[in-house]
Amino acid sequence: MSEPIKIAVAGFHHETNTFAKKKTYYKDFKQADSWPKILKGKEFFTYFKNINIPMSGFIDSALQDGSEIIPLLWCSAPPSGKVTDFAYNKIINEIILMLKNISKLDAIYLDLHGAMVTEHLDDGEGYFLELIKKTLGCNTKIIVSLDLHANISKKMVEHSDLLEIFRTYPHIDMYDTGIRSYNSLIKLLNINFLKDKIYKKFVKPNFLIPIVSQSTISGPAKLLYDKVVDQLNTHSCIISISIAMGFPPADGFWTGPSLVGYGTDEKQLKITIIGLLNLLKDQEKNFYTKIYNPEDALFEAKRLSLINKRLIISDTQDNPGAGGASDTTGLLRALLKSKIKKAVLAIICCPKTAKKAHMHGVGKSIKISLGGMSDNEPWKGAAKILNLGNGKFIGTGKFYSGTKMNLGLMASLEIENNIVIVSSVKAQAADKSMLHHLEINTKKVKLFILKSSVHFRADFEEIKNVIICSSPGVNPVDHKKLNYLKLNNKIRLMPLSINN
Ligand SMILES: [Zn+2]
Numbered sequence: 001m002s003e004p005i006k007i008a009v010a011g012f013h014h015e016t017n018t019f020a021k022k023k024t025y026y027k028d029f030k031q032a033d034s035w036p037k038i039l040k041g042k043e044f045f046t047y048f049k050n051i052n053i054p055m056s057g058f059i060d061s062a063l064q065d066g067s068e069i070i071p072l073l074w075c076s077a078p079p080s081g082k083v084t085d086f087a088y089n090k091i092i093n094e095i096i097l098m099l100k101n102i103s104k105l106d107a108i109y110l111d112l113h114g115a116m117v118t119e120h121l122d123d124g125e126g127y128f129l130e131l132i133k134k135t136l137g138c139n140t141k142i143i144v145s146l147d148l149h150a151n152i153s154k155k156m157v158e159h160s161d162l163l164e165i166f167r168t169y170p171h172i173d174m175y176d177t178g179i180r181s182y183n184s185l186i187k188l189l190n191i192n193f194l195k196d197k198i199y200k201k202f203v204k205p206n207f208l209i210p211i212v213s214q215s216t217i218s219g220p221a222k223l224l225y226d227k228v229v230d231q232l233n234t235h236s237c238i239i240s241i242s243i244a245m246g247f248p249p250a251d252g253f254w255t256g257p258s259l260v261g262y263g264t265d266e267k268q269l270k271i272t273i274i275g276l277l278n279l280l281k282d283q284e285k286n287f288y289t290k291i292y293n294p295e296d297a298l299f300e301a302k303r304l305s306l307i308n309k310r311l312i313i314s315d316t317q318d319n320p321g322a323g324g325a326s327d328t329t330g331l332l333r334a335l336l337k338s339k340i341k342k343a344v345l346a347i348i349c350c351p352k353t354a355k356k357a358h359m360h361g362v363g364k365s366i367k368i369s370l371g372g373m374s375d376n377e378p379w380k381g382a383a384k385i386l387n388l389g390n391g392k393f394i395g396t397g398k399f400y401s402g403t404k405m406n407l408g409l410m411a412s413l414e415i416e417n418n419i420v421i422v423s424s425v426k427a428q429a430a431d432k433s434m435l436h437h438l439e440i441n442t443k444k445v446k447l448f449i450l451k452s453s454v455h456f457r458a459d460f461e462e463i464k465n466v467i468i469c470s471s472p473g474v475n476p477v478d479h480k481k482l483n484y485l486k487l488n489n490k491i492r493l494m495p496l497s498i499n500n
Pocket residue numbers: 147148149171
């Protein structure tokens with residue numbers, strides 16, 4: 001019997017919005033939120049079970065296949081401003097030190113995001129992969145899974161053997177991407193054994209795609225990802241093809257979409273990747289999106305309610321999943337001004353309001369100064385406490401499936417006949433479990449205002465009417481409002497149809 005394949009596994013996730021002022025500290029990686037706290041060694045095997053995270057899919061596949069897994073360290077922090085040098089160096093040094101103590105590794109699998117910027121590095125993952133390669137040498141395969149929002153750099157491609165990227169947004173295939181990463185590793189090892197050469201192809205189009213237009217449920221992104229699967233099924237010489245849509249609110253040379261592929265036939269690989277690049281370029285105009293200002297969004301909500309239709313207003317610019325603070329109050333003010341009733345707005349992260357609600361108890365009315373820490377615009381007024389929660393529950397939607405949420409003290413507050421959800425730890429309002437935790441009957445709600453750009457579409461899929469709204473936040477839908485200094489000067493910023 002041959003020796004099992006020996007694979008070290010590690011993860012280090014951050015999606016850095018370089019325009020967000022709040023830096024990302026080591027404590028943010030240590031703390032649990034909608035993803036786990038920092039995990040080390042055997043903790044991997046207890047946490048990464050039945051959970052939509054790439055590491056979970058990779059470990060399950062590897063163990064089922066009889067491979068040996070050596071877990072190192074896995075951590076993530078919510079998207080926000082630049083990662084401090086201290087946090088970055090502490091985490092990568094710990095992983096490298098762990099690696100140095102292991103001999104005869106066949107491979108390392110890294111579960112990364114792919115858009116990390118630190119105080120002094122624009123390409124956090126590129127430098128990390130370079131360091132991994134220096135440590136392990138050329139005989140150990142380096143397999144990396146990345147988020148669909150990765151801003152892929154040349155360094156990341158050079159210093160890894162294969163990058164495997166999510167194919168869905170909402171990211172309902174994170175677990176599956178872990179499985180694909182393992183399968184691609186096995187293909188690489190087999191090809192290596194046969195001494196065939198493996199070719200790489202990496203290209204980028206010259207425009208940015210707004211986050212709100214990147215959904216793979218329908219439209220141009222779906223067309224592209226369907227074509228990826230079609231090409232993989234057609235050409236057996238191609239090992240893997242991935243497309244990243246990119247993360248626009250990051251000022252860096254490599255910001256933007258990418259295509260990356262691997263195969264044993266250089267000519268076919270080139271034809272396939274360039275074919276996909278041309279398809280992406282042809283779709284540029286189809287990524288244009290209509291954007292509403294808050295007043296117009298609520299006017300539309302009133303119009304739809306008259307014909308008994310349900311609606312979601314996406315407060316995308318303060319989406320914590322894109323680095324927002326999840327505490328701006330622009331849409332809350334517009335909602336109250338509109339006199340609409342029984343809407344649910346989720347989630348405003350305001351630890352002091354959540355704490356005050358818990359001190360007073362259900363049924364009490366309190367004066368609050370809600371949110372607004374990020375833009376000095378807290379909303380001040382009276383609120384009735386409807387329900388309280390400890391913020392600990394399991395994600396139930398397809399995106400947050402199996403996630404052990406830890407959002408700190410939570411409360412649902414009635415403010416002028418509407419319901420506002422408050423948490424102590426920020427998390428993207430993309431899962432109904434966040435509302436069910438506070439006993440909200442989501443089936444009865446006609447209007448949701450969610451601080452999420454696209455991920456909500458997985459768990460709220462039955463609501464077909466969606467409006468993208470430009471209320472204050474650090475994730476502008478209009479990229480021309482971002483003061484890019486380092487972006488590749490060939491990149492074109494996409495004109496959006498802004499209805500204001
Ligand atoms: Zn993403």
